[in-house]
Amino acid sequence: MVLMMKAIKLISGSSHPLLAQEIAKLLKIKLTPITLKKFPNDNLFCRIEESIRNEDVFILQTSALPVNDSLVELLLMIDAAKYASAGRITAVLPYYPYVRTDKKDQPRVPVTARLVADMLQTAGAERILTMDLHALQILSFFRMPADQLLSVPIVVDYLKKKDLKNTVIVSPDVGGLQRARFYAKKLNLPIAIMDKRRDPKNQKINIGVIIGEVKEKYAIIIDDEISTGGTLLETAAALIKQGAKEVSAVCIHPIFAKDTEKKVIRSKLKELVVTNTLPFKPKSKRVRVLSIAPILAQAIHRVHNGASVSELFI
Numbered sequence: 001m002v003l004m005m006k007a008i009k010l011i012s013g014s015s016h017p018l019l020a021q022e023i024a025k026l027l028k029i030k031l032t033p034i035t036l037k038k039f040p041n042d043n044l045f046c047r048i049e050e051s052i053r054n055e056d057v058f059i060l061q062t063s064a065l066p067v068n069d070s071l072v073e074l075l076l077m078i079d080a081a082k083y084a085s086a087g088r089i090t091a092v093l094p095y096y097p098y099v100r101t102d103k104k105d106q107p108r109v110p111v112t113a114r115l116v117a118d119m120l121q122t123a124g125a126e127r128i129l130t131m132d133l134h135a136l137q138i139l140s141f142f143r144m145p146a147d148q149l150l151s152v153p154i155v156v157d158y159l160k161k162k163d164l165k166n167t168v169i170v171s172p173d174v175g176g177l178q179r180a181r182f183y184a185k186k187l188n189l190p191i192a193i194m195d196k197r198r199d200p201k202n203q204k205i206n207i208g209v210i211i212g213e214v215k216e217k218y219a220i221i222i223d224d225e226i227s228t229g230g231t232l233l234e235t236a237a238a239l240i241k242q243g244a245k246e247v248s249a250v251c252i253h254p255i256f257a258k259d260t261e262k263k264v265i266r267s268k269l270k271e272l273v274v275t276n277t278l279p280f281k282p283k284s285k286r287v288r289v290l291s292i293a294p295i296l297a298q299a300i301h302r303v304h305n306g307a308s309v310s311e312l313f314i
C-alpha cells in the first residue's frame, strides 16, 4: 500500500520567525507548533508539538547569528521530524550555512559547505531548498534533490520601476559574473566586471581593472551578500573613480557584520537593496529590504505538488 503525503507542514526554527510567518500566510497554512529551547548546559532541544506523520514537512532555518546554534537547531528539527515519521522532510535554507567555505583552495582547510550538506543528509533531510548560493557547485554536494531559488524576480520587479536609462550592471568579481549577467539580461542592460581579489592571508580587497564601460553611467553593483561591506564600498569607490555618475547596489543576503550599515550610510552609495533571507532591520531609507517570502512560498507549493521549481526563474 502506498501512503499518500497529506499536507504541507511548515516548521520554523528560531532564526527567522517573521519570514516563516510571511510564508505560512502566503501558503494559507498555520506554522506547525514547535518548542525550541537551550538548557543551562548550552545544549539545544526541540519538540514538534503536533503529529506530522506522513505529512510533507518543510523546515525553515536560515543561517542567522549565532550561526552554529542555527545549524545545530536545524539538525535537531530534522532529526525530530524523522523520528516523528514525517512523510518527507525538506530543509529550507534561505541563507546557506558556511556558504563561503565551498572549496579546497588552500592546503589543510575544510570544505565546510560540503560538510553541512553531509550533516543535513545524515540528520534525515530528503530535499533542500536554498537561495542565491555563493557558488553553484554547492548544489552538487548533495546526494538528494537540491534546488537553488533566486531572488531575481523580486529584485528585477523592483529595479524595473526605476529609470534605467544609461545604466550598467556591475559584477564586483569574476565569481559573480553569471549572476550579474542574469540580471543584465532580465533588465536588458550592459554589463561591466571588476577584477576584485582578496588576499587569503588578511582578507584585504584589491580592485584591479574594470572590464566594460562605466564612465558617465549609472552603475548597479550586483553581489550575493554584504558582510563587512569591503567588497561593495571598494567597488563603488573604484566605479566613481572611473567616472560613473552614481552607484547603487543589490546585495542579496544582508549579513551586515558590525558597523557595516554605518559605513554604507556614510558612503556615496545611492541605494542598497537587500532581501530578507536573513533578519535585518535597516536604520536608513537608503537601505531597502525586499521580501523573498513569495519565492519561498511558491517553491514550497511547487515541490509539494511535484511541479517544476526552475520554471519560476525562466
Ligand code: R5P
Pocket (backbone or CB within 6 Å): 134, 172, 173, 175, 176, 223, 224, 225, 226, 227, 228, 229, 230, 231, 232
Ligand atoms: C565574495 O566573493 C562574495 O561574493 C561577496 O562579495 C562577499 O562575501 C562580500 O563580503 P564583504 O561585504 O565582507 O566584502
